[in-house]
Amino acid sequence: MKAPNSVLSSYGTTVFEVMSRLAIEHDAINLGQGFPDTDGPADIVEAAAAALIQGPNQYPPMLGLPALRQAVAAHAERFYGLEVDWQSEVMVTSGATEALADCHMALIEPGDEVVLIEPLYDCYLPIVRRAGAIAKTVRVEPPDWALPRAALEAAFSDRTKLLLLNNPMNPTAKVFTRAELDFIAGLLQRHDAYAVCDEVYEHIVFDRREHIPLMTLPGLRKRTIRIGSAGKTFSLTGWKVGYVTAAPELLAPIAKAHQFVTFTTAPNLQQAVAAGLGKPDRYFAGLSEEMQAKRDRFAAGLTEVGFDVLDCAGTYFITADFRPLGFEGNDVDFCRHITVDAGVTAVPVSAFYISGEVDHFVRFCFCKKDDLLDAAIERLAKAFR
Numbered sequence: 452m453k454a455p456n457s458v459l460s461s462y463g464t465t466v467f468e469v470m471s472r473l474a475i476e477h478d479a480i481n482l483g484q485g486f487p488d489t490d491g492p493a494d495i496v497e498a499a500a501a502a503l504i505q506g507p508n509q510y511p512p513m514l515g516l517p518a519l520r521q522a523v524a525a526h527a528e529r530f531y532g533l534e535v536d537w538q539s540e541v542m543v544t545s546g547a548t549e550a551l552a553d554c555h556m557a558l559i560e561p562g563d564e565v566v567l568i569e570p571l572y573d574c575y576l577p578i579v580r581r582a583g584a585i586a587k588t589v590r591v592e593p594p595d596w597a598l599p600r601a602a603l604e605a606a607f608s609d610r611t612k613l614l615l616l617n618n619p620m621n622p623t624a625k626v627f628t629r630a631e632l633d634f635i636a637g638l639l640q641r642h643d644a645y646a647v648c649d650e651v652y653e654h655i656v657f658d659r660r661e662h663i664p665l666m667t668l669p670g671l672r673k674r675t676i677r678i679g680s681a682g683k684t685f686s687l688t689g690w691k692v693g694y695v696t697a698a699p700e701l702l703a704p705i706a707k708a709h710q711f712v713t714f715t716t717a718p719n720l721q722q723a724v725a726a727g728l729g730k731p732d733r734y735f736a737g738l739s740e741e742m743q744a745k746r747d748r749f750a751a752g753l754t755e756v757g758f759d760v761l762d763c764a765g766t767y768f769i770t771a772d773f774r775p776l777g778f779e780g781n782d783v784d785f786c787r788h789i790t791v792d793a794g795v796t797a798v799p800v801s802a803f804y805i806s807g808e809v810d811h812f813v814r815f816c817f818c819k820k821d822d823l824l825d826a827a828i829e830r831l832a833k834a835f836r
Contacts, residue, residue: 458580465573466802470786474796480827483786483798485621485768487818491686492727492734499690499723511718513710515543515694519721522728523679523694530653530735531667539699542706543721545713546691547651547680548574551615553695553712554647554676555582557704563612566603570803572621572649584612588805593770593812594761596625600634607638613645614638616665619652619765622803622814626660626764636668645701646671651680651693654735656765657743666696673698676705681724684738686818690720742767742818749817752828756835767818770800774811776835781810793834795827 454460467484474481490496514520517537524537535541544550551574559565561583567575569590579586587606589599614635618627627635639646646665653662666675676697682688695705750760750769759772773785780788782799790796797815801807817824 456581459577462577466798467573470790470796470798473787473790477791477794479790479794479796480823480830481796482815482817482819482824482827483796485816485818486688487686487767488820488823489686492730495685495687495723495727498726499719502719502722508718511715511721513715514706515541515716516718516721516725519543519694519725519728522725523696526679526728527677527696531664533664533667533672533696535696536699540696540702542695542702542709543716544693544695544709545716546682547649547678547693549691549709549713550678550693550695551575551647551649552578553705553708554678555579555584556708556712558645558647558701559584559612562610564608564610566606566611566614566644568598568603568616568620569805570622570800570809571805572617573803575615575617576805579615585610587611590804591620591623591625592809593623593772593800594759596620596623596761598627598631598634603635604638607642607644609642611642611644613647615647615649617649618665619650619656619662621652621766622768622770622798622800624761624763624766624768624770626656626662629663632663632665632668636665636671639674640670644674646675648675648677650677651683652766653679654684654738655742655767656739657746657763660764662765673700676701681720681727684735685724685727686738690717690724692716692720692724745817745819745821745824748821749815749824749828752824753815753831756828756831761812768814768816770812770814772812781807782813783810785811786813789831789834794830 470483520537520541523541524535527533527535559582563584565579565584566587589602656662681692757776761770763769797813800812801810
């Protein structure tokens, strides 16, 4: 038998699936996989249901329903002062992961170099490699996740086609500062490179921090692709509705990739997300405030148990060092241990690095009901008492 594709077949089952299966097997509280345990706003769900019944339920336009593309453009101007032409600069995708795949399929030629900042969300490297690019990685590392400017500068070359930037960043919960983004912008302009910006956690930032889209920086408007997600903004991850914003000369080839991947996205979900993006400011501020309260609640509990809890600037993930608990194994061992013996599941942070030198930190997801978070802390406290 001839071998399958060597890139994709080289990867095992995602760590999220592995830990989730283990959590089910041991009836553990699953704080590993990143999704809320309650659905998003009822009015958005009701809008989707109504649109499904009323129809039409046939192919919508390939680029997305005008209502949603207009809403994405209005959202960009409302929150970031970006003037976006909805007809030539916005496209709807079946989730942010599809958007990432479309961007790399459209922009990469075999042998191009793509700069990535570890730790990496698990789909990044397979997408980059399958597109034929050479990955050039630099690391941010705990506990402060500082941007290694010299290493990042060294990763760029005349062969660099693009930088893939996750901001706010999963799993680090890092929110890039304006100074860091200015430095990145300078490298992109010096090397005539693009930026693909995964900004799905744009509305989940804490402690009065500001999310700054790279696209808003001087000179970056025409070389940046911005990706957003209704799944994260409205706590409806199963809907898989994403959106891409880019200059027309960038969006055109990305749209050609999109037409051969999913072509389009469920029209009733598009209608509902369009309504959601028009919600008042208090909704978006409330999302951040709610998640910050959960972060504070869970971080306090982890600290009481004995973890060394790292700063969490955004997203709904928190990283903790388990060494103060006296556990002598690595992070994979620890995650298995707390799943089996404590009934709580996390994911090892080393899984987000290409190589595993960082092996004593774990990531917990805290976008869960308060009583579930409290129960997880009780189980951990009992296990390490």
